[in-house]
Amino acid sequence: MWRARQKLPDGLEFLEPGPLQDGDLELVLVSKYPGDPGTGFSPAYKFEMCTPYGRRIGNIDLRLGNSFNLIMYGGHIGYRVSPAYRGNHYAARSCRLLFPLAKRHGISPLWFTCNPDNTPSRRSCELAGATLVDIVEIPKEIDMYDDGERFKCRYRVDL
Secondary structure (H helix, E strand, O other), rough: OOOOOOOOOOEEOOOOOOOOOEEOOEEEEEEEOOOOOOOOOOEEEEEEEOOOOEEEEEEEEEOOOOOOHHHHOOOOOEEEEEEHHHHOOOOHHHHHHHHHHHHOOOHHHHHHHHEEOOOOEEEEEHHHOOEEEEEOOOOOHHHHOOOOOEEEEEEEEEE
């Protein structure tokens, strides 16, 4: 069981997210990652997307902070929906469920990123209410570059 508040290295605190439900979708908190300043990974909440019967249909993270790399390349929210459940707008709905928690952390604007050729993810960003701001080139020193990624679409939501 997690404590209601947990101190993070940069003075942020984890909060209890409360119930996160939208019809047949529920976000279940599975961990609170404190981050790793050495690698540049931000503190994050990690949730599973589930049906009301507990069937896992994907996952979603809310990353805290406003580092340059997070805003430019990683985004505040990352998600993945299992192939069998795609096409039901679970990603966009899950993102909207996390908006109040992000706002409680003082995150505004909220940034999403995705690869330009990932049309379903781009559509999820739009359905969540985000607006495309630009497409940026990933520098060679960013780990995503080593994974073969070269560009990121940057979407913004003002909370």
